[in-house]
Amino acid sequence: MRALVTGGAGFIGRHVVGWLLARGYDVLALDDLSNGFAANLAEFDGEAGYEGLLEGDICDDATWRALADKQFDIVYHLAAAIKVRDSIEDPRKTFQSDVVGTFKVLEFAREQGSRFIYVSTCLVYAPAVDGTPINERYPTRPASPYAAAKLAGENLTLSYYHAYGLHALILRPFNTYGPFQRTDGEGGVVVTFLSHYLKGEPLVVFGDGRQTRDLLYVDDCADLIGRAGESNAAGSVINGGLGREIEIRDLAQKIAGDEGRVEYAPHPHAQAEVWRLVCDNAKAAQLLDWRPKVSLDEGVAKTRAWMAERIK
Numbered sequence: 388m389r390a391l392v393t394g395g396a397g398f399i400g401r402h403v404v405g406w407l408l409a410r411g412y413d414v415l416a417l418d419d420l421s422n423g424f425a426a427n428l429a430e431f432d433g434e435a436g437y438e439g440l441l442e443g444d445i446c447d448d449a450t451w452r453a454l455a456d457k458q459f460d461i462v463y464h465l466a467a468a469i470k471v472r473d474s475i476e477d478p479r480k481t482f483q484s485d486v487v488g489t490f491k492v493l494e495f496a497r498e499q500g501s502r503f504i505y506v507s508t509c510l511v512y513a514p515a516v517d518g519t520p521i522n523e524r525y526p527t528r529p530a531s532p533y534a535a536a537k538l539a540g541e542n543l544t545l546s547y548y549h550a551y552g553l554h555a556l557i558l559r560p561f562n563t564y565g566p567f568q569r570t571d572g573e574g575g576v577v578v579t580f581l582s583h584y585l586k587g588e589p590l591v592v593f594g595d596g597r598q599t600r601d602l603l604y605v606d607d608c609a610d611l612i613g614r615a616g617e618s619n620a621a622g623s624v625i626n627g628g629l630g631r632e633i634e635i636r637d638l639a640q641k642i643a644g645d646e647g648r649v650e651y652a653p654h655p656h657a658q659a660e661v662w663r664l665v666c667d668n669a670k671a672a673q674l675l676d677w678r679p680k681v682s683l684d685e686g687v688a689k690t691r692a693w694m695a696e697r698i699k
């Protein structure tokens with residue numbers, strides 16, 4: 388089996404590449420390195436099945452021409468402009484990468500006759516009411532151009548499933564964290580807090596910190612994505628999260644261990660915040676036999692150990 392992983396040099400993408408190689412796939416990563424690093428994939432160099440990184444933009448037809456003579460059994464589509472704040476300030480870039488780009492990847496998969504896994508996001512959902520876990524029938528309410536672009540990508544994907552019979556599946560991972568995640572700019576909250584903690588800096592919470600997140604360790608996220616490619620659940624939309632929520636102020640406290648190191652600041656994009664997020668995983672368990680294996684405490688400890696090696 389040969390797989391193409393768009394966004395393969397990014398945070399989650401490089402873990403998906405690792406998951407696939409461990410399962411014996413041949414894997415090519417495609418990335419324009421706008422937010423990823425070739426070095427994220429360095430440990431796979433020379434590994435059986437690893438076909439390397441093609442540096443290219445998914446929006447650029449030249450990228451697809453360069454791949455035209457290769458045959459892929461499956462395309463995992465993770466490449467995206469992921470920053471919520473950037474999407475509010477400059478929605479064009481987000482729509483270009485995440486909508487036009489997704490269309491180009493879908494066209495490639497259609498020409499190839501390959502399977503297609505679209506990695507969407509929990510940010511498409513309306514906030515969870517009273518902490519009731521969000522299942523896939525829960526209303527969507529894109530609160531940022533990023534969420535809207537990901538939802539548009541979902542709809543494009545579903546249209547290719549219905550109109551062309553493309554073997555396509557949509558995943559909505561909840562907030563994912565772990566090794567290789569960027570800590571600069573708009574990194575995930577866990578690695579941002581850990582980075583400040585390890586540098587002896589204050590941990591800054593936006594707003595009152597009562598917004599919640601369901602935090603998924605990246606190995607579990609890659610396992611969800613990998614399994615989706617091997618399932619027969621085409622046409623489905625499937626959540627993946629830990630199934631537990633934590634308030635951001637409690638996460639800061641957990642990481643800092645000291646209330647004195649936690650500071651509060653005005654929320655920079657409160658209008659685009661999803662205030663409460665907690666995942667109902669039942670469908671992933673049923674269709675993919677997937678369950679998260681890494682608890683929040685364990686995942687934070689693993690991530691801290693990985694980061695501590697790099698922040699010295």
Ligand SMILES: NC(=O)c1ccc[n+]([C@@H]2O[C@H](COP(=O)([O-])OP(=O)(O)OC[C@H]3O[C@@H](n4cnc5c(N)ncnc54)[C@H](O)[C@@H]3O)[C@@H](O)[C@H]2O)c1
Pocket residue numbers: 393394395396397398399400417418419420421422423424443444445446464465466467468469484488506507508509537559560561562563564575
């Ligand atoms: N990190 C999370 O918490 C999370 C949660 C749910 C879903 N997701 C989704 O998972 C996917 C991966 O996210 P991530 O956190 O690993 O982000 P990331 O930025 O690390 O990975 C995305 C990769 O796509 C590449 N890319 C962006 N635009 C491109 C383009 N036009 N052409 C080619 N490559 C391009 C970037 O360089 C980057 O390496 C995204 O689709 C994101 O929407 C992420």
